[in-house]
Amino acid sequence: MTDQVCAHVVATDYASLDAFTIARVKTRVLDAAGVIAAGVHAPMCDELFDLLKSYGSAPQSAAFYRSERIDAPSAAMINSFSMRSYDFEAIEAENENRKSSAAHISGTTVPTALACAERAHATGREFMCALALGDDIAARLGAASGFDVYGGWDNTNTINGLGATVIAGKLGGLTERQLNNALGLDLNMLGGSMDNINYKTLAFKLPMALAARNAIFSADFARRGMTATHDALNGKKGYFFLFCGEKQRPELLCKDLGNVFYGDVVIKPWSACRATHPSIDACMQIVQAHDIDPEQVLKVVIHTTPRTAAGFVGQPFEIGEEPQVSGAFSIIYTAAVAIATKSVRPDYMNREAMEDPDLKRLIDKIEIVPTLAPDEYQTAEVDIVMADGATYHARCDVPKGDIYKSPMSEEEVLDKFYQNIEFSQTLSRENADRVVETVSRLEELDDIGELIELMR
Template sequence: MSLTRELVRIIRTKPVSEQDLRWSAYFVLDTLSCALGALKTEPARMLKAVAPPETGDTARRAFYLGGIAHILEMDDLHRNSVTHPGCVVIPAAWAVAEERGMGGHAFLKAVLAGYEACCRVGNAVGKAHYRVWHNTSTCGPFGSAMAVAELIGLSDDQAVWALGNAGTQSSGLWEFLAAGAMSKHLHTARGAESGVLAAFLAKEGFTGADRILEGEKGFFAGLCPDPVPEAVTAHPDGPWELTRTSIKPWPCCRHAQPTIDAAIGLHAELGGATPARITVGTYQAALDVCDRPTPEDPYSAKFSLQHCVAIALMDGRVVQSSFDKEARARVAELRGKATVGKSPTIDAAYPDAWGSEVSVETTDGRKFNAVRRACKGDPENPVTDAELAVKARLHLTAGGMSGEEADRFIAAVNSLVEDRPVAELGLFRRGGEPPVARRRLA
């Protein structure tokens, strides 16, 4: 039996509890609020100009929502697979469920299935894959295809075809970071769209490779120098991978967040003392992506360990404005005191744990240290329902909703566990603006 066929079997025989549905709604709220919070950004304008959701087909709406969901860098993260599954899986599932008038239960189950496919494939790509390839973009189409397969009732054979054609569309290179380009939003947009297309084609009988993962000229052979194929089907009776996913508290690369967590803790301890030297010890993947001593734009700053540790130490918090021109100038001197390197202990624990060690020596000779093995927002240290609601409300109001509208939207998303029709939230009814159905969201 091929890996994709076994993956379909594992997903379709996995029980879904009421708590699993609640977890699914939790991540739907996080993803949708991140997407709607980005509506006023310039990348969102560009995506809408090319793929207007009010006039496009289902795949194009998934493209648009997938693109805007990743703009703020606040969407979720699955550590073992190093993927952001929500911004690919949920847009695809939402576009299909809304278009077809489906209820919340079917939608939330499809989201669970999509996360499972994306994360299990991501668990198997090996560490070297991430040095060149953006895992969310390469593994995401498997997740979006599986979610849509559940919603449109594909047979097992058709689901395998969908995954085969999702895999052959895998792409997404890290080169965009060197120029501070916007391609990362395209990665998630295409990841969502590709899965929709793959599933719809399979429904028509369009076949895909059964051995797309392990075949001689398949995904692992082409994209993965050190794959771990057995990880695709490991621990079939374990919890849903969605429940092992982290929520981001801060608007930047997830690799920088353990460092931020540690630095915010040190901010209070410093009591205003001036750092003379800052040392960050992390894992190699974080250095590969986030060793940027002199970021020259907001996006580069979000991928700079040096900037993130400096702004967190100085301000004791990190928000969207922490990466703008004024903030970068304000911490330039402090940022220059930061040295980043690999910690053998932290690196050995990756990717099961994404940690950081931060040390600060002050000008008066005192030394302060903080270690984070699990970051705020990880399953071991989760954000609470109230904290997620605060995060969602901030995003939704930034995107154009009033506070009252945001609260109603949050309640409506949570009510999907009661099988509320997805279309009642009206996400695409005015080209991606805040839902016009909000009067019905009481």
Template sequence: MRDGSGATAQLAEWVHGMQTATLDAAVAHQVSRLVLDCLGAAIAGSATEVAGAVRDLVAGMYPGDHASVIGGGRASAAGAALANGTAAHALDIDDGYTPGSVHPSAPAVPAVLAAAQHTGAPAETVLRAVAAAVEVTCRVARSAHPATREAGFHNTALAGVLGAAAGVSVVLGLDRAEVASALGVAGSHSGGLFEFLGSGAEVKRLHAGKAARDGLLSAHFARLGVTGPATVLEGTNGYFRAFAGGAWRPGALLDGLGEHWALRDTYVKVHACCRHLHGAIDALLDLRAEHDLSGVTAVRVETYAIAAGHAHTTFDSHLDAQMSLPYAVAVTLLDGKAGLAQFDAAHRASPAVAELAALVEVVAEAGLDARYPAERPARVTVHRAGRPPLCREVGQPRGEPSRPLDDDELTAKFRLLADPVVGPHRAARIAAAVWAFDDVTAVLGELADQQEGKTR
């Protein structure tokens, strides 16, 4: 129904049907990729200070034996979802979905896995539940983006709680009315402001965790008879009116549901920073591979407006560095990469990084802005002393469906993130178990053990 009438009910009907749906091989394979990438991000992220703080809180306020906390024993399902969702987003190396500018797996996968551990759900149910959770997150986010972002909201927290509620509804086997209520309750948990940008505030890391926790609780509330509005998305006082000023596209939410999977169009991150920075990084890496970039006197980055908003040159904190285009340009020029190490304290304090970052001009260019959010384009011009300028444009960063990582490359990324934390042998076992996907929740038991080292 293209006018949006009954949008929540139609979405709930589809989520309910996912309890018995048969996924085609391509979708099932993509779910394995999503889970592996999310676990890699969570394992590495669990070694950060913010993830440790959340684990400490969970140990005291969410005690229990329902589910595994990565690096922190066991807790209630809600506590595990909070801790693992936060860890998955703690390093900003988790997956995303460009049309919705959202990180779908960080809230979705931890919620589903915690619920599955709690209930003993079989692998086929976990597969369907992750698919439902990620699909709902992507579709809800894309149907109102960029209006939600322009209003100051972070789509990962905003849409992620609805996706998490959908996935846990599949795990719990809720009936149609209960699924609608789960979405209705989740709508009242939506929220997450972008005010962290440029402030260094670590609350962004919590957005995925709180969405995972609140989505899980919303499904449990619905099972216990707590009702939510059946028009939570399209209603007069609903999600799209509140967060997007009513500017939403029903077709982006409902068209091709169950046939054309948004989850298959998610991207994998290859750089350890905000996705809006990746186009410029890739353009620089292309130039660096072909030319001598010594003696840089200025760098001009033209990009779409939202990305151009990441132009700050103060990066005392890890988050500020991950959100700064000038910083990303500087470390890429110096090191030829923008991995986890390039955002550490030593790089942030480096005079060479600061000197290069000061040479970077970031501007919004109308032609590039018109291509967003279908693309994340960037055009980089490097000026060098006594030599002609060099220019390179990238339409889509690496890791998008049009420039994908294959399974071997995805496994290599997982190992790069997981090996230093849990050790290479354990990391290899986890990767093999996720690819097999016969008892994916069993690997979480290993991750609850004390970890072997830290990434930062």
């Protein structure tokens, strides 16, 4: 299986990509540019950047929205870490029949592709081809894995790491054998625990970032002759054996390989865990249709599945040690923000916002009840009861962002990008416009550095 994947990766070029795949790659890159900007100075990002610099490194690739270049593995790591900060990056691994599974692929693959392409002075087409290949393999692994978000492993450093290794290998010019070795090397560095989220710690950002760093290291070492297991994906003690349970379907990995390119299928409209989005969207339906005064809200009842209510997003809200994480992974907090502000963005993922007396009073009026059927995991219903007796009800069957079922418009995607740039105070509007324009013509770039320079 690993041989088949490696042969496909080495043989594929830009001409193999269809127009739909190219357009999706561009959208994910632009979304990533904005999300990285929003998170560039989020909690512990500056500290990680200083730590990586302290080791000393060759100035190979840009740490985005900072003035310095560092080594490519470290650049990919800090950019990925920043991108994960507000849980705002593209999500959900697509597979056949427009199905999808829980994943956060782009947060690793885009930073890895940009770092490796800059170091290699790759063209826009080479960059896009490598990114499409890595996204596709990661998405296929996501579907084939049978991953369960409550199962323990965090797949942001399992499928992400292997997909990113494909990218690093492609942009590094690896042979089939070298790429096989690179995947074998990366197998030794896969891991990550969902307890990072269960305990609401900032370490939830780390698996995705480690996946980016380790992928480049694996490709670089394999290029120098390092050998590893010959079937990292489906060997006797390969990826499927080590990380996947009874629901795994390894045959999906190579099904129609080269005929269709998968990737993340959701562009997030809200900076919060996807499991909070159905309730956010239901709240949005109400506050956008009615003139809701948060001070006059008597109570809010949010209906979810029993599993969601008992999971990490369904717990009573506490600001906790890391407010940013507590807020992004809370149905109660994000619903309160949606009702109070008609949006859920990074601006409210901080202690100051959470300690606002008006918001705290609203939070105390919200309860979660596990009344929905178990198979309605991406569904929520919301009842808002007002002090004057008025009651408003809304149901969300498909949360906003899925490119097939409930897509964000091109205008909404651009608006998200510009709002993230404005929040970060990293670029002028003029330079932000130039990023948008450059991403729109990625296939024309003779050197990806033209885009990179705009993000420094």
